[in-house]
Amino acid sequence: MSKLAVKPQVSALVSVRDNACQDYLAHLDGFNIEWLAHDEQAVDARLAQMQIPADDYFIWITGEGKVVKNLSRRFEAEQYDPQRVRAAAYWHAK
Incomplete structure (x- = not known):
């Protein structure tokens, strides 16, 4: 995305168990990255608050x-x- 002529507006909700994982995306300047606790209800609550554009998302x-x-x-x-x-699963809990 950083090589695009027009930089898109990106908002990412990232849920992690360990805050040390935040370093993985630290190089992404100019994007709105919101770190959330590793909790499905917290992520769902935040998704409910987001304003999704009508046609450009x-x-x-x-x-x-x-x-x-x-x-x-x-x-x-x-x-x-x-x-x-x-929506794609990267893994399944067993």
């Missing part, structure tokens, strides 16, 4: 399978274009 949700499924449900409503929402 892309929502990408990833993480543990059940959490991704639960969080993505709010974006199944009519006002969200399914082509602009991607």
